[in-house]
Amino acid sequence: MAASLSFTGSARLLTALARSSALYNSFESRSFHATAVCCKNRAARIRIGKGDKPLTYEQALHPHQIAHRKGWLSQHASNLKGEQGAAERTVEDVFIRRFMFGTFHGCLANEVVIKRRGNVLVVCALMLQKMPPQKFYFFIGYSESLLSHFYKCPVKLEIQTLQEKAVYKYV
Amino acid sequence: MAAPLVVRRELFSLVNILGGISQLGPRGLGACSNHRKCSQTRFELLQRPNTFFHTAAYLSSTPFTITVTDEPDTLFQKVVVLVKAHDRAVLDSYEFFATMAAKELGITMGKVFEPPKDIERLTLLKSVHIYKKHRVQYEMRTHYRSIELLHVTGCTAQVYLEYIQRNLPEGVAMEVTKTAMEKIPDHILEPMWKDHPIDDKSSK
Numbered sequence: 559m560a561a562s563l564s565f566t567g568s569a570r571l572l573t574a575l576a577r578s579s580a581l582y583n584s585f586e587s588r589s590f591h592a593t594a595v596c597c598k599n600r601a602a603r604i605r606i607g608k609g610d611k612p613l614t615y616e617q618a619l620h621p622h623q624i625a626h627r628k629g630w631l632s633q634h635a636s637n638l639k640g641e642q643g644a645a646e647r648t649v650e651d652v653f654i655r656r657f658m659f660g661t662f663h664g665c666l667a668n669e670v671v672i673k674r675r676g677n678v679l680v681v682c683a684l685m686l687q688k689m690p691p692q693k694f695y696f697f698i699g700y701s702e703s704l705l706s707h708f709y710k711c712p713v714k715l716e717i718q719t720l721q722e723k724a725v726y727k728y729v
Numbered sequence: 730m731a732a733p734l735v736v737r738r739e740l741f742s743l744v745n746i747l748g749g750i751s752q753l754g755p756r757g758l759g760a761c762s763n764h765r766k767c768s769q770t771r772f773e774l775l776q777r778p779n780t781f782f783h784t785a786a787y788l789s790s791t792p793f794t795i796t797v798t799d800e801p802d803t804l805f806q807k808v809v810v811l812v813k814a815h816d817r818a819v820l821d822s823y824e825f826f827a828t829m830a831a832k833e834l835g836i837t838m839g840k841v842f843e844p845p846k847d848i849e850r851l852t853l854l855k856s857v858h859i860y861k862k863h864r865v866q867y868e869m870r871t872h873y874r875s876i877e878l879l880h881v882t883g884c885t886a887q888v889y890l891e892y893i894q895r896n897l898p899e900g901v902a903m904e905v906t907k908t909a910m911e912k913i914p915d916h917i918l919e920p921m922w923k924d925h926p927i928d929d930k931s932s933k
Contacts, residue, residue, distance in 0.1 A: 625815065630816075635901060639813065
C-alpha cells in the first residue's frame, strides 16, 4: 500500500510540475524546489542589483522602516496591548490579499491596504488600467458581495487606477 | 464645461456609472480606455486633467430617534476615555478632534495627557536551524492618550461617546471608564443614635 501511495504521490507531483512549467522542453530537468522559512534579515527586502529593476516605495523600504518612513498595510486594533483576535485578523488578511491578487489578475499596482473601522472592512488597492471600466466595476461589486457574505460584515473596496506603476527607485 | 480634447497617450471617455452599482455613492466620472477619444465632462469632485476613476466608500448611518422619559438622568462625576494605537500621530490628531468636539458641545474637560507607551518585545532565533547566538527582535508599541470629562449627564455622555466612537480611526482602540454619582440611600442619611438613644448606662 505504501508503494502505491508513493506512486500516486509522485504522479501528482509530476503533473503539478508539468502544469506549472511554461515551456515543455524544461521537462528534461525535473527538480524539486523547496524554499526554507524566510530568514529574518532577508524578509521583504529586495537586494540591490544592476539598476534596471523598478521598485515601488513599499518595496524599496525595508521592514525596519515601518512606523518611521513606511505605514502599515493592514490596520486593525487587535495587536494592541490587551486586545484579542490577532490571529483571526491575520488569517482574514492573508485570504483577502490572495483573493484580490487573483480576482484582479495582473492589475494590482501596489500592495493591498486593509483597514477595519468598527464592523466595516475597507480594502484599498491601486490598480493599473488594463481592463475597461465596466469590467472593473463588475469585479468590484462581485468581490464586495462575495467577501461580505464570507466574512459576515460589510466589505467596501476603494480602488484607484493609474496608467502605470509608480516607481520610487531603480535597483 | 468641457475640457479641450486631449491628444496624448491618455485618452478619456465618459462612463455613466450611477445607474449600475447600487451600494457606493457618487464617484468621479471619467475613466481611461484606450483607442477612444471623447471630450471630458468635469464632475464637481474631480479636478484632475488625467482622469483615472476611483471608488470611495461612503458609510451611511440611520437617523437617530429621540426618546423622552421621566426618570432622572444618570450623573457622571468623571468619564475617562483611553485611546490606544500603534501610531502617535494618529493619536495626536484624534485628541485634537475629541477636545474640539467637547469644547463645541460645552463639556468641561479634565486632564488630557499621554500615559507612557508600552513596548512588547519578542526575541526569536534568526535562523531555522542552529545559530543560537544570532537572534532577531520584534516589538509592538502601544501608545496611549487619556481624555477626562468632568460632571456630565448620561445623555450628554452617550451622545459625545457615540460621536467619538463613530469617528474612531482604523487601528485605534478605545476604553471608556465612567464614574457615576449615586444618591445616598435614605436609611443611612441620618445617624441611628438620634432615633434610638442609648440607655444602658446602668449596666453595672
